[in-house]
Amino acid sequence: MLRFARQVVEAIDGLDPALLCHPELRSGRVYLPWDCAAFVPLLRPLAKRLAPRDGQAWMNLDAPDSGPLFPYSLEAATQRTGAEFDRTLAAIGQASGRAAVRAFLDQ
Numbered sequence: 436m437l438r439f440a441r442q443v444v445e446a447i448d449g450l451d452p453a454l455l456c457h458p459e460l461r462s463g464r465v466y467l468p469w470d471c472a473a474f475v476p477l478l479r480p481l482a483k484r485l486a487p488r489d490g491q492a493w494m495n496l497d498a499p500d501s502g503p504l505f506p507y508s509l510e511a512a513t514q515r516t517g518a519e520f521d522r523t524l525a526a527i528g529q530a531s532g533r534a535a536v537r538a539f540l541d542q
Contacts, residue, residue, distance in 0.1 A: 444507055447507055447510050447514075449511030449512070449513070450518055461489070461494065462494075463489060463491040463492075463495065464487070465491055466487055466491070469483075469486035469490060469492050470486065470490055473486065473491070479492075524536055524539070
């Protein structure tokens with residue numbers, strides 16, 4: 436079953452422009468101290484009980500135990516990060532040349 440689930444996750448196109456404009460895409464607000472406390476595993480249940488539902492404590496997908504959508508967020512973030520990194524290298528190369536790209540990459 437995990438194998439099947441992984442195949443489904445890999446089929447996601449994290450670069451689909453519609454993802455960033457989707458009406459269900461939301462970002463959590465920061466509520467201190469609840470969001471900080473939620474990073475401490477022992478305090479997480481209490482922090483989530485006290486934090487508003489639109490806060491980071493409830494909405495984060497930063498770890499496998501944060502919810503069933505974690506694999507999807509990880510795959511989309513990995514794809515998007517790779518694409519943005521490539522775009523950054525291209526912009527550096529265009530603006531300052533190949534030597535600047537090598538310097539940026541510490542090569």
